[in-house]
Amino acid sequence: MNDQRHWLYRPENIRKLWRWGFGILAASVLAQLVFAVHGHFGMDDWFGFNAVYGFLACTGMVLFAKLLGVLVKRDDTYYQDASDKSGGEQ
Amino acid sequence: MSGFAFPPGLILLFGGLLLPFFGATGRRVIVLGLPLVTLWAVWSVPDGPALTARLLEYDIVLVEGDRLSRLFGTIFAIMAAAGGLFALGNARTIELCAAMVYAGASIGVIFAGDLITLFVFWELMAVGSTLVLWSAGTITAYRASMRYLAIHLLGGVVLMAGIAAWAASTGEIEFGRMTEALSGGGLKAAGAWMILAGFVLNAGAPPLSAWLPDAYPEASPSGMVTLSAFTTKTAVYVLIVGFAGTELLIWVGLYMIFYGIVYALLENDMRRILAYSIVNQVGFMVTGIGIGTAMALNGSAAHAFTHIIYKALLLMSAGAVLHMTGRRKCSDLGGLIQTMPLTATCGIIGALSISSFPLTSGFISKSMIAQGALDQHLAFVWFALAAASAGVFLHAGIKFPWFVFFQKDSGLRPPEPPMGMRVAMVIFAALCIILGVAPGMLYEILPAPVDYVPYTGEHVVAQLQLLLFSGLAFFALLPLMKRTLTISLDWDWFYRRLGPILASAVGNVILSADRTFRAAFLALLRRGLDEVKTYSGPDSVAARSWTTAAMVLCAVIALGLYLILLYA
Numbered sequence: 001m002n003d004q005r006h007w008l009y010r011p012e013n014i015r016k017l018w019r020w021g022f023g024i025l026a027a028s029v030l031a032q033l034v035f036a037v038h039g040h041f042g043m044d045d046w047f048g049f050n051a052v053y054g055f056l057a058c059t060g061m062v063l064f065a066k067l068l069g070v071l072v073k074r075d076d077t078y079y080q081d082a083s084d085k086s087g088g089e090q
Numbered sequence: 091m092s093g094f095a096f097p098p099g100l101i102l103l104f105g106g107l108l109l110p111f112f113g114a115t116g117r118r119v120i121v122l123g124l125p126l127v128t129l130w131a132v133w134s135v136p137d138g139p140a141l142t143a144r145l146l147e148y149d150i151v152l153v154e155g156d157r158l159s160r161l162f163g164t165i166f167a168i169m170a171a172a173g174g175l176f177a178l179g180n181a182r183t184i185e186l187c188a189a190m191v192y193a194g195a196s197i198g199v200i201f202a203g204d205l206i207t208l209f210v211f212w213e214l215m216a217v218g219s220t221l222v223l224w225s226a227g228t229i230t231a232y233r234a235s236m237r238y239l240a241i242h243l244l245g246g247v248v249l250m251a252g253i254a255a256w257a258a259s260t261g262e263i264e265f266g267r268m269t270e271a272l273s274g275g276g277l278k279a280a281g282a283w284m285i286l287a288g289f290v291l292n293a294g295a296p297p298l299s300a301w302l303p304d305a306y307p308e309a310s311p312s313g314m315v316t317l318s319a320f321t322t323k324t325a326v327y328v329l330i331v332g333f334a335g336t337e338l339l340i341w342v343g344l345y346m347i348f349y350g351i352v353y354a355l356l357e358n359d360m361r362r363i364l365a366y367s368i369v370n371q372v373g374f375m376v377t378g379i380g381i382g383t384a385m386a387l388n389g390s391a392a393h394a395f396t397h398i399i400y401k402a403l404l405l406m407s408a409g410a411v412l413h414m415t416g417r418r419k420c421s422d423l424g425g426l427i428q429t430m431p432l433t434a435t436c437g438i439i440g441a442l443s444i445s446s447f448p449l450t451s452g453f454i455s456k457s458m459i460a461q462g463a464l465d466q467h468l469a470f471v472w473f474a475l476a477a478a479s480a481g482v483f484l485h486a487g488i489k490f491p492w493f494v495f496f497q498k499d500s501g502l503r504p505p506e507p508p509m510g511m512r513v514a515m516v517i518f519a520a521l522c523i524i525l526g527v528a529p530g531m532l533y534e535i536l537p538a539p540v541d542y543v544p545y546t547g548e549h550v551v552a553q554l555q556l557l558l559f560s561g562l563a564f565f566a567l568l569p570l571m572k573r574t575l576t577i578s579l580d581w582d583w584f585y586r587r588l589g590p591i592l593a594s595a596v597g598n599v600i601l602s603a604d605r606t607f608r609a610a611f612l613a614l615l616r617r618g619l620d621e622v623k624t625y626s627g628p629d630s631v632a633a634r635s636w637t638t639a640a641m642v643l644c645a646v647i648a649l650g651l652y653l654i655l656l657y658a
Contacts, residue, residue: 006428009499025562028554035547037555041469050476050555057477058484058563061348065355066570072579073356079577079586080230 095140095153098131099198106190125171132163139203148263151203158537162200162327165395169319176514177312185225189316192218196320205253205263216242222313231308238305249288255281268332293325294369295342300582307361311409319398326375326394335382346373347478354485356578359418360408367486371397378459384538386462396451400443403518407437410511414504421573425499432506434495436515443522445487451522454529454544480560488564
């Protein structure tokens with residue numbers, strides 16, 4: 001059955017994809033050696049700033065979402081229960 | 091007065107009303123042909139007022155053109171055609187009718203030269219969009235459409251009150267820049283603030299932003315494609331005209347941007363993810379309007395244009411998945427690339443565009459808004475927008491395609507959607523790439539002359555780094571983003587839960603007070619009746635029969651008293 005799998009779901013290809021992924025990441029940073037990237041406000045004027053900023057900003061947002069989730073996440077039938085109890089329009 | 095033009099919005103509006111009277115072929119011709127006629131009408135609108143009338147003591151300007159209105163009119167007409175193509179053969183006739191009326195009303199707003207015309211089309215939009223929602227035919231869609239309508243009618247009332255205050259204080263109803271009036275005082279400022287409130291409500295601004303992710307995902311697969319385009323972007327248009335440079339809008343926009351990202355990250359339903367990302371993207375536009383320079387406003391207008399295309403494309407892709415599988419939750423989906431490669435490819439192109447990848451449409455529009463912040467040296471806004479760009483890739487750019495088309499194999503093997511859906515997706519995917527590769531086409535029709543080059547080595551490298559490393563963050567943090575069968579509470583909790591709880595609490599207080607009062611009143615009444623019974627009842631003194639002797643005695647006493655009184 002493994003041979004019938006879509007190529008994206010074969011383990012050896014997944015490893016290959018990861019390698020390519022890291023290659024592209026490295027290339028995007030090294031490209032800065034060819035195309036100079038200047039910061040606009042001083043504090044962002046260092047090598048690889050955008051890479052680090054992108055990674056940290058996303059990490060921050062995911063963690064914030066996770067924390068907020070503790071407060072606001074409810075079962076996905078939360079409102080359905082309410083409208084069923086009140087009889088609804090049905 | 092600089093010429094005549096037929097109101098472009100009325101073409102689709104009347105077309106939609108006549109649609110049910112035609113057969114299948116006629117409908118196809120109308121749904122696909124009338125948007126093209128509208129496109130022609132949009133471009134035949136000259137600059138300045140083009141159709142006026144007199145109503146009571148006001149000059150009504152039914153059609154007034156400029157570069158901005160033609161830009162929005164163009165994309166609305168294109169969207170009506172593509173949305174129609176996607177819906178044909180799959181959607182109910184009532185949805186096709188409602189979608190055309192809705193699109194026509196939106197174009198009516200775009201070309202309205204005065205506040206009364208604007209208001210009339212604004213309300214028609216609310217009716218049309220509610221019907222689009224409603225025609226999904228499910229009980230959840232019906233309930234959502236009623237909540238949606240309630241919020242929009244509330245917005246309409248605030249807008250109407252604002253227009254009335256504005257007309258009363260200024261004596262005119264021309265729709266133009268109102269930014270300066272906000273900082274004034276009196277009735278004029280109150281009017282401007284209420285008009286602003288009415289406008290931003292439709293943009294999905296806080297605190298009433300929940301109407302959008304609450305309602306849109308309940309529409310039919312094609313219904314949500316249509317809904318995503320018009321209401322919020324009409325709001326962007328009227329904000330550009332009326333309130334450019336209002337600083338408050340920068341903060342409103344930034345809130346919308348991050349609200350959209352965070353809520354989309356928490357969400358499990360693929361179409362709700364995309365709904366939150368509408369708020370997120372409109373947030374970019376609202377921020378640009380708040381910055382208010384020619385660069386930023388061009389950016390907002392351009393972003394509205396490109397956003398309509400890639401968001402519709404994303405929703406077409408999601409709609410195709412929903413149409414073929416009947417499933418919306420990420421936790422039920424996955425691995426669909428195996429049998430829906432075209433839908434997946436189109437979805438990925440939409441996802442890359444929304445993330446502003448170089449060579450896609452989002453790259454050439456969103457970066458103009460950021461440039462606007464940079465030109466004004468708004469460091470905080472610039473960094474926030476950069477973080478948000480990374481966040482867009484995170485919540486929509488990767489999350490949507492990953493959980494739907496890749497991740498675990500759900501075992502679902504749906505075929506590609508019907509031809510109409512496929513063609514609509516391919517056309518919009520092509521537009522995303524064409525606009526990204528050749529931005530000059532769009533830049534030429536923007537409201538102000540464009541002095542901006544998106545493709546510099548520096549900009550491309552910086553953007554790629556930002557996006558690719560946010561992609562890395564996504565995969566690194568994947569365990570934290572495990573899909574759960576949950577929804578996230580939003581401000582709508584206040585009117586969907588707290589409101590009913592408070593209403594029933596107040597109702598209970600009134601009920602028990604009423605019950606106590608009635609009981610006390612009845613007790614009082616009963617006591618009174620008992621008294622009456624004691625003195626006048628059948629067994630009381632007054633009801634007893636008297637003997638003749640007693641009667642004579644009483645008469646003698648009475649006469650005696652009379653004598654005494656006479657001589658006293």
